[in-house]
Amino acid sequence: MSTDTAHPGAHLPLLDGRPPLWLDGASLSAHVVAAVARTVGPTDLHLDRAALVAVERAARLGADLSTRRAVYGRTTGVGANRDELVPEQGEHGLRLLRSHSGGTGDPLDPELVRAALLIRLNQLLAGRSGVSPALVRALADAVAAGARPVVHRLGAIGTGDLAPLAQIALALAGEGAWDTPAPVSPPARVEVGAGDALAFVSSNAVTLAEAALAAGxxxxxxxxxxxxxxxxxxxxxxxxxxxxxxxxxxxxxxxxxxxxxxxxxxxxxxxxxxxxxxxxxxxxxxxxxxxxxxxxxxxxxxxxxxxxxxxxxxxxxxxxxxxxxxxxxxxxxxxxxxxxxxxxxxxxxxxxxxxxxxxxxxxxxxxxxxxxxxxxxxxxxxxxxxxxxxxxxxxxxxxxxxxxxxxxxxxxxxxxxxxxxxxxxxxxxxxxxxxxxxxxxxxxxxxxxxxxxxxxxxxxxxxxxxxxxxxxxxxxxxxxxxxxxxxxxxxxxxxxxxxxxxxxxxxxxxxx
CATH class of the missing domain: 1.20.200.10 (Fumarase/aspartase (Central domain))
Structure with a gap:
C-alpha cells in the first residue's frame, strides 16, 4: 500500500495483470467494489495523499472539540446514553466496540468482507469521521494484503452496521478474530482511542457491500x-x-x-x-x-x-x-x-x-x-x-x-x-x-x-x-x-x- 498525489493508473505496473486500485474518498464506484471484492489475493492499493491529510486534520479537530464541548460518542455514551458524560475517555472507545460487537449468525462470505473493508476505507478517506490516521492505515494494510477479520451476519437494521463494524474494528485493535488465507498476515495491532470507536462503526459499509455485490x-x-x-x-x-x-x-x-x-x-x-x-x-x-x-x-x-x-x-x-x-x-x-x-x-x-x-x-x-x-x-x-x-x-x-x-x-x-x-x-x-x-x-x-x-x-x-x-x-x-x-x-x-x-x-x- 502506498500514498500518491496523482492517479497512478498510467504509470504503475500491474499486479498479477490487475490495475492498481486508487482510493481518494470521492470516486469509488459499486462496479469497482464488486470487481475488487471478487478478486482473491493482494491488491495494489494507493491512497490519495490529500485524502490522508484531510483524515489527519479531522482527527486533530475531533480531539480538540472534545475538550471544548460535548461530542456524541466521544465525550458521551451512545444511543439513549447520549446525555451520559464519560469521565475517563481512555478505555471508552474499546468499551464501546466490545459492547457493540455482538454480531451473530453465519460468518460473512470472504468477498463480502473484502467489499465491506474497501468501502469503509474509502468512506474514511472522505475526511469527516475524525478517526485516527493510524486506524485508517491499519485498515488499508488489511485491504492491500487481502486480510479478512471474522464478521458475522446479524446485528444491523439499516441505521449503521454497528455490530459487524465493531467486529472489524476489534480485529484491527488486536481483540477480534481473523480468517485470512495463508500466507497473508493480519495487519499490526492498532490502538483505538476514545474518538475512534463510534467514528469507525458509524457507517453502513457492510450493507453497502452486499448491495454492491448483488447489483454486480x-x-x-x-x-x-x-x-x-x-x-x-x-x-x-x-x-x-x-x-x-x-x-x-x-x-x-x-x-x-x-x-x-x-x-x-x-x-x-x-x-x-x-x-x-x-x-x-x-x-x-x-x-x-x-x-x-x-x-x-x-x-x-x-x-x-x-x-x-x-x-x-x-x-x-x-x-x-x-x-x-x-x-x-x-x-x-x-x-x-x-x-x-x-x-x-x-x-x-x-x-x-x-x-x-x-x-x-x-x-x-x-x-x-x-x-x-x-x-x-x-x-x-x-x-x-x-x-x-x-x-x-x-x-x-x-x-x-x-x-x-x-x-x-x-x-x-x-x-x-x-x-x-x-x-x-x-x-x-x-x-x-x-x-x-x-x-x-x-x-x-x-x-x-x-x-x-x-x-x-x-x-x-x-x-x-x-x-x-x-x-x-x-x-x-x-x-x-x-x-x-x-x-x-x-x-x-x-x-x-x-x-x-x-x-x-x-x-x-x-x-x-
Missing part, C-alpha cells in the same frame, strides 16, 4: 437475459414488430429503449426481418422491453445511490474541518438504499415472471412446432417437463424475497431511535433475488437451446436463417451448445441448469 450480479444476469430471450425468440419464431424502433420511440423510457435496441442487435434486425409466425406473440416475447426496461432503469438508479453512499462522509457526528465544528445528524439512516433495493427486487420479479412464461411457451407444441415438453424419445417421454417446476420453485423464492422491507420499522434504544430503513435486510434479499433469478433464467436457457437443437435436427428454418444468415445471438448459442449436454432423451437436468447458471454469470457470454 444483476448487472451481468440482466445483460444475459437479452440473449436468453433472443434465443427463445428464435425457437418460437417471434414477431419482430414488438422490438421495432418506431414503437419504442413512441414511448421512450430509457431502459425500454435500450432493451429493444439490444434485442434488435442480437436478432439482426438492422435489416428488415421477416414476419413471425403469429400476428402477436405472447407477453413473454412481446412485452420483454416494457418489463425488462424498468429493471434496467431501477438497477441504474441503485448504482447511483450506492456510488453516493460509498463516497459519503456519513459518520455521526460529522467532523467539519472547514467550519471548525462537529455536526450531529442522521446520515446513518439509509432510506435511499432501502428504497432503491426494494425497487430493483420488484422489477426483477417481473422480468423473472416473463422468463417463466417463455419457458411455458417453449414446451407448447403450438408455439414451437415440436413435441410437447421438447421430448425426443418414445411416446410419453417427459423431455424438459421438470424445468417448469424448477423455474416456478425459484420464482416463488424470488417472489418472497422481493417483498418490500420499507414497510417495516423499529423503535430501539429506549425510544430515541424510532425509525429504521432495514436496508441491511433489503441488501440480503437482493442477493437472494439475484440467485433465484439466475436459476429461473437458466431453466429457460436450457429449454431454448434444446428447442433450437431439435429444430435444426428436424430441418426447420428459424427466422434468422430466413433472414439471410446467422445473427449475433447465435454466437451465444454456440457457446451454450459447447457446455450444455447435447443429449435430448429423458435424463436428469439438474446439471444442465447448473451449467447454464454459470454461463449466465459470465459477463462475456452475452457480449456479442
Amino acid at each position: 450480479t444483476l448487472d451481468v444476469v440482466l445483460a444475459s437475459s437479452h440473449a436468453v430471450a433472443a434465443l427463445s425468440y428464435l425457437a418460437l419464431d417471434g414477431s419482430p414488430e414488438a422490438y421495432a424502433d418506431p414503437v419504442h420511440r413512441a414511448r421512450p423510457h430509457p431502459g425500454q429503449v435500450r432493451c429493444a435496441q439490444r434485442m434488435r442487435h442480437l436478432l439482426g434486425m438492422e435489416r428488415t426481418p421477416p414476419r413471425g409466425r403469429r400476428i402477436q406473440d405472447p407477453f413473454g416475447l412481446r412485452a420483454f422491453p416494457q418489463v425488462n426496461g424498468p429493471a434496467i432503469d431501477a438497477l441504474a438508479t441503485l448504482h447511483g445511490v450506492l456510488d453516493v453512499e460509498i463516497n459519503a462522509g456519513a459518520e455521526n457526528p460529522m467532523i467539519a474541518v472547514a467550519e471548525d465544528d462537529a455536526y450531529h445528524h442522521a446520515h446513518f439512516h439509509t432510506a435511499y438504499v432501502a428504497g432503491a433495493l426494494d425497487h430493483v427486487r420488484a422489477c426483477v420479479h417481473g422480468v423473472a415472471e416473463l422468463s417463466a412464461a417463455r419457458l411455458g411457451d417453449l414446451v407448447e407444441p403450438e408455439q414451437t412446432g415440436l413435441r410437447a415438453f421438447l421430448a425426443d424419445g418414445p411416446p410419453g417421454s417427459s423431455g424438459v417437463m421438470i424445468l417448469e417446476y424448477m423455474s416456478h420453485d425459484a420464482l416463488a423464492a424470488l417472489r418472497q424475497a422481493a417483498l418490500p422491507v420499507t414497510l417495516g420499522s423499529a423503535v430501539v434504544s429506549r425510544g430515541l431511535e424510532d425509525h429504521a430503513s432495514f436496508s441491511t435486510q433489503a441488501a440480503r434479499a437482493t442477493t437472494e433475488v439475484a440467485t433465484a433469478y439466475t436459476r429461473v433464467l437458466a431453466c429457460e436457457l436450457v429449454a431454448a437451446v434444446r428447442a433450437l437443437r431439435l429444430r435444426r435436427e428436424a430441418g426447420a428454418v428459424t427466422a434468422s436463417a430466413a433472414n439471410g444468415g446467422p445473427v449475433p445471438v447465435e454466437e451465444a448459442l454456440a457457446r451454450a451448445e459447447e457446455v450444455l449436454d447435447p443429449r435430448t432423451g429423458d435424463r436428469p437436468l439438474a446439471a444442465d441448469v447448473d451449467v447454464a447458471a454459470e454461463l449466465l454469470r459470465d459477463p462475456t457470454w452475452a457480449q456479442v
Whole structure:
C-alpha cells in the first residue's frame, strides 16, 4: 500500500495483470467494489495523499472539540446514553466496540468482507469521521494484503452496521478474530482511542457491500437475459414488430429503449426481418422491453445511490474541518438504499415472471412446432417437463424475497431511535433475488437451446436463417451448445441448469 498525489493508473505496473486500485474518498464506484471484492489475493492499493491529510486534520479537530464541548460518542455514551458524560475517555472507545460487537449468525462470505473493508476505507478517506490516521492505515494494510477479520451476519437494521463494524474494528485493535488465507498476515495491532470507536462503526459499509455485490450480479444476469430471450425468440419464431424502433420511440423510457435496441442487435434486425409466425406473440416475447426496461432503469438508479453512499462522509457526528465544528445528524439512516433495493427486487420479479412464461411457451407444441415438453424419445417421454417446476420453485423464492422491507420499522434504544430503513435486510434479499433469478433464467436457457437443437435436427428454418444468415445471438448459442449436454432423451437436468447458471454469470457470454 502506498500514498500518491496523482492517479497512478498510467504509470504503475500491474499486479498479477490487475490495475492498481486508487482510493481518494470521492470516486469509488459499486462496479469497482464488486470487481475488487471478487478478486482473491493482494491488491495494489494507493491512497490519495490529500485524502490522508484531510483524515489527519479531522482527527486533530475531533480531539480538540472534545475538550471544548460535548461530542456524541466521544465525550458521551451512545444511543439513549447520549446525555451520559464519560469521565475517563481512555478505555471508552474499546468499551464501546466490545459492547457493540455482538454480531451473530453465519460468518460473512470472504468477498463480502473484502467489499465491506474497501468501502469503509474509502468512506474514511472522505475526511469527516475524525478517526485516527493510524486506524485508517491499519485498515488499508488489511485491504492491500487481502486480510479478512471474522464478521458475522446479524446485528444491523439499516441505521449503521454497528455490530459487524465493531467486529472489524476489534480485529484491527488486536481483540477480534481473523480468517485470512495463508500466507497473508493480519495487519499490526492498532490502538483505538476514545474518538475512534463510534467514528469507525458509524457507517453502513457492510450493507453497502452486499448491495454492491448483488447489483454486480444483476448487472451481468440482466445483460444475459437479452440473449436468453433472443434465443427463445428464435425457437418460437417471434414477431419482430414488438422490438421495432418506431414503437419504442413512441414511448421512450430509457431502459425500454435500450432493451429493444439490444434485442434488435442480437436478432439482426438492422435489416428488415421477416414476419413471425403469429400476428402477436405472447407477453413473454412481446412485452420483454416494457418489463425488462424498468429493471434496467431501477438497477441504474441503485448504482447511483450506492456510488453516493460509498463516497459519503456519513459518520455521526460529522467532523467539519472547514467550519471548525462537529455536526450531529442522521446520515446513518439509509432510506435511499432501502428504497432503491426494494425497487430493483420488484422489477426483477417481473422480468423473472416473463422468463417463466417463455419457458411455458417453449414446451407448447403450438408455439414451437415440436413435441410437447421438447421430448425426443418414445411416446410419453417427459423431455424438459421438470424445468417448469424448477423455474416456478425459484420464482416463488424470488417472489418472497422481493417483498418490500420499507414497510417495516423499529423503535430501539429506549425510544430515541424510532425509525429504521432495514436496508441491511433489503441488501440480503437482493442477493437472494439475484440467485433465484439466475436459476429461473437458466431453466429457460436450457429449454431454448434444446428447442433450437431439435429444430435444426428436424430441418426447420428459424427466422434468422430466413433472414439471410446467422445473427449475433447465435454466437451465444454456440457457446451454450459447447457446455450444455447435447443429449435430448429423458435424463436428469439438474446439471444442465447448473451449467447454464454459470454461463449466465459470465459477463462475456452475452457480449456479442
